[in-house]
Amino acid sequence: MMSLYRLPPLPTIREIIKLYNLRAEKQLSQNFLLDLKLTDKIVRKAGNLQNAHVCEVGPGPGGITRAILNSGAEELLVVEKDTRFLPGLKLLNEASMGKVRIVHGDILTYRMDKAFPRHLQKAWSDDPPNVHIIGNLPFNVSTPLIIKWLEEMANRTGPFVYGRTRMTLTFQHEVAERLTAPTSSKQRSRLSIMAQYLCQVKHCFSIPGRAFVPKPEVDVGVVHFSPLIEPKIDQPFKLVEKVVRNVFQFRRKYCYKGISMLFPEEQRTKLTEQILTSADVEPTLRPSALTMKHFQGLCNAYREMCEQDPHLFSYNFREELHQKKVKRNQDTQKTPQITLS
Incomplete structure (x- = not known):
């Protein structure tokens, strides 16, 4: 049920942008x-x-901020990197009688x-706490940020x-x-x-790019995440991430x-x-066709193999390729050049 509380009349977002001379910075992926x-x-x-x-992550000129305050939130913490937006956010804090931190x-x-x-705080097995994260994320930070939060x-x-x-x-x-x-989608x-x-x-839904200023070249999707009580793969995040x-x-x-690259070359075929x-797991399945159960099985098996050989988890085939390339370059430099006199 929505709260009866509403913010008092305020300048529109467009007026805020004009008032504080705000421009979306392209290098910060702001829209x-x-x-x-x-x-x-x-x-x-x-x-x-x-x-x-x-x-709220990256509130900018405060459009979502207003909606959160009007929804009856008790406290709204906004984390904003760009100093240009702080005066407008202070205005919202005053209008909401100090609800914005x-x-x-x-x-x-x-x-x-x-x-x-x-x-x-609530126990993990209880209902979710009355704590929420909401944000219109800049494109350049969205993927690293969601990976950080998933970990x-x-x-x-x-x-x-x-x-x-x-x-x-x-x-x-x-x-x-x-x-x-x-599973199996492109x-x-x-x-x-x-x-x-x-x-x-x-x-949840998509927002056309034309709804943003400036208009991005792509549309935007709104995604809701509800953490599971029991993860579908019961292994450490770093191990799951490496296998996936x-x-x-x-x-x-x-x-x-791809699975074979988890193992050093001399043991690759066997392991x-x-x-x-x-x-x-059927070896000729495409990666997109693997189910969550397949990934669970792969992670469980890989964990057992790492316990048998503690050096296995630190193996990185890209590092091995790099070392081989460096060695080849060194060998090439050592080879005496034959010249015809």
């Missing part, structure tokens, strides 16, 4: 969303925010584990010290499709597995090609056959 019907719709997809504690900083380094009062979700650190904190975020349409892509990728093994991921990354690095080839058999 302003001015349509308040759309900002309201994004906030509604986050769920009931009555008395909630919310962190402004942090001038980078969300990639901000300590989210200290963002909210400890009394909001913190797996480790129950960062914003997940409070429990199963939910997130509602915007991404380039293509990234939103990857995050939610089902968009199925590393990002699909990393998100879906930890969360229920829902592509290797599988998808040759996405157009059969899956055994690849061993992991495929143990995980019950």
